[in-house]
Amino acid sequence: xxxSSLSSKKxxxxxxxxxxxxxxxxxxxxxxxxxxxxxxxxPIKRKHLLEMRGSVKAKKPIPSLDELRRIARxxxxxxxxx
Numbered sequence: 001x002x003x004s005s006l007s008s009k010k011x012x013x014x015x016x017x018x019x020x021x022x023x024x025x026x027x028x029x030x031x032x033x034x035x036x037x038x039x040x041x042x043p044i045k046r047k048h049l050l051e052m053r054g055s056v057k058a059k060k061p062i063p064s065l066d067e068l069r070r071i072a073r074x075x076x077x078x079x080x081x082x
Contacts, residue, residue: 002015014024022028022043029044063071 002017004012004015006012014030018024023045024043025046027046029046031042031044033040033042062068
């Protein structure tokens with residue numbers, strides 16, 4: 001069992017034992033599930049961008065990197081009056 005206290009800003013510190021067990025890193029989250037008078041806490045691991053590659057299908061072919069850069073430059077110029 002691990003115990004943590006609520007700070008004046010309503011924050012809690014995750015006990016070191018649980019941080020190690022769940023291998024939590026900065027940016028990871030915790031999900032709180034209410035269960036009657038109890039609360040269950042589950043870790044939410046932040047995924048590295050490369051781990052998500054292929055998880056969403058494109059609606060149309062993705063242009064080349066040069067084409068993406070050209071589009072980005074045009075967007076930037078139109079927003080900043082250049």
